[in-house]
Amino acid sequence: NPSETSEAHQRKELCHWPCRCPPVPTCTPGVSLVKDGCGCCKVCAKQSGETCNEADICDPHKGLYCDYSEDEPRYETGVCAYLIAVGCELNGVHYLNGQTFQPNPLYKCLCVSGAIGCTPTFTPKLAASPCARVTGRKKPGQSTCGPGQHKQLQSTNYRLMSAYRSLPLVLKKKCLVQATPWTPCSRTCGIGISSRVTNENRKCELKKEKRLCFIQPCLTNILKTIKIPKGRTCQPTFQLPTAEKLVFSGCSTTQSYKLTFCGVCLDKRCCIPNKSTMITVQFECPNEGFFKWKMMWITSCVCQRICSAPGDIFSEL
Numbered sequence: 001n002p003s004e005t006s007e008a009h010q011r012k013e014l015c016h017w018p019c020r021c022p023p024v025p026t027c028t029p030g031v032s033l034v035k036d037g038c039g040c041c042k043v044c045a046k047q048s049g050e051t052c053n054e055a056d057i058c059d060p061h062k063g064l065y066c067d068y069s070e071d072e073p074r075y076e077t078g079v080c081a082y083l084i085a086v087g088c089e090l091n092g093v094h095y096l097n098g099q100t101f102q103p104n105p106l107y108k109c110l111c112v113s114g115a116i117g118c119t120p121t122f123t124p125k126l127a128a129s130p131c132a133r134v135t136g137r138k139k140p141g142q143s144t145c146g147p148g149q150h151k152q153l154q155s156t157n158y159r160l161m162s163a164y165r166s167l168p169l170v171l172k173k174k175c176l177v178q179a180t181p182w183t184p185c186s187r188t189c190g191i192g193i194s195s196r197v198t199n200e201n202r203k204c205e206l207k208k209e210k211r212l213c214f215i216q217p218c219l220t221n222i223l224k225t226i227k228i229p230k231g232r233t234c235q236p237t238f239q240l241p242t243a244e245k246l247v248f249s250g251c252s253t254t255q256s257y258k259l260t261f262c263g264v265c266l267d268k269r270c271c272i273p274n275k276s277t278m279i280t281v282q283f284e285c286p287n288e289g290f291f292k293w294k295m296m297w298i299t300s301c302v303c304q305r306i307c308s309a310p311g312d313i314f315s316e317l
Contacts, residue, residue, distance in 0.1 A: 012076060014038070014055040030110070030119035032061045046080045048098060053077050062112050063097065085113040090176055091204070104178050116176060175204035182296075184272075185213035191248050194296070211278065212248065212295040216261050226263050234303040235263035236271050248293070251285035262301035270307040275300045 019040035027033050027044040036043045037057045045059035046052045046066075058064035058080035068078040082098035088111035095101055095111040102108050109118040179198035186192035195210045217240065219225055228235045243256040262271040279297045284290050 014053055015040070030108075030117070032059045034060065048080050048082060050080050051077055052080050062110065083113075087111055088114055088116050090116060103176055106180070107178065109176070118176070175199065178206075182211070185215050185296075187213075187215075189216045189218035190214070191246060210294075212281070212293050214246070214259055214261070214295070215273065215298075222264055228264075228266065233267045234265035234269060234271065236301045236303055237261065237298070238263050246281065246283075248283060249285075251283040251288075251291070254282045254284050254290070257281075260298045260300075262298065263303075265303050269303045269305050271301045271303045272307070273298050273300075274302040 015038035017038075017040075019038070021041035024042045025033070025044050031047065032045040033042055034045045034057065035041070037053075037055045043056070045061075046056050046064070047059055048062070048064060050058075052058050052066040053076060058066050063083045063085055064080045065083055066078040067081040068075040070079065071077050085097040087097050087099070088095045090103065095116075097111055097113060099111050100108060101111070107118040107120060109116055177198075177200045179200065180196045182194045182196045185194050191212055191214050193210055194213045195208055197206050198209055199206045201207060216222065225240075226235050226238045237260050239258055239260055243258040245256050246253045262273060264271060273296070276296045276298050279295050280292055281295050282290055282292050
């Protein structure tokens with residue numbers, strides 16, 4: 001019947017102009033934010049095995065295309081599949097194009113046309129939610145966040161991971177560079193030590209790396225040194241009036257430093273390092289020569305309610 005044939009082949013219009021776009025979504029780790037097939041709105045690209053169509057396109061950065069072969073004769077709805085391409089090799093192991101694997105408990109990796117990309121396998125909870133908690137008409141402890149805001153917070157939490165923030169995974173000479181988060185400083189005041197495990201070396205071997213850390217000076221009454229602005233309860237960072245030499249194991253630095261320290265709060269919150277860089281400091285020992293140490297240089301701190309105990313290597317988890 002000609003009418004049935006024409007009806008069977010009639011395609012649904014998925015694109016409409018002028019464009020009317022919803023708010024730009026926040027995609028989960030490893031999912032590309034792209035323009036839809038209509039050329040209108042930013043959307044999260046469809047992944048392998050998900051349904052796709054003219055508007056909902058497959059992730060182009062992962063070599064995915066929309067396979068319409070199962071939707072004959074309309075060819076309107078398909079499934080995202082990988083293009084045939086070369087695989088990847090890492091540490092003597094060959095992976096097929098599109099294959100996922102986990103070289104480390106912290107990361108899940110994907111092989112795409114000879115390149116390897118990785119994303120965190122878990123998203124830690126936010127230390128302090130930016131969504132305010134109110135009392136009164138609403139029940140005590142009820143959050144003012146809507147469902148959409150909570151979803152957005154969960155999808156961006158992974159960016160707070162120090163391993164993700166300070167050392168993204170890269171491929172160097174067939175070595176997938178990995179690093180665990182730095183442990184909290186061994187001392188809450190004075191110079192302490194923090195460590196991590198990384199394979200960023202010539203042999204691509206996991207080794208323990210240490211650095212010095214200096215969160216706060218040991219002062220008898222630190223509130224007299226730190227000036228908290230009027231109307232506030234916290235001062236995230238502070239500096240001492242003059243630059244001073246650092247003393248470690250009876251040795252002092254050859255240069256004077258004016259460090260940035262984490263501050264204090266009048267409420268129950270604590271201030272911890274948020275952003276930092278690495279510097280190398282040289283110490284001079286009486287009648288024993290010189291030695292060098294890597295040291296964390298704090299650039300900013302954040303005040304939060306969840307405070308990790310010094311040496312708690314599982315604080316990130």
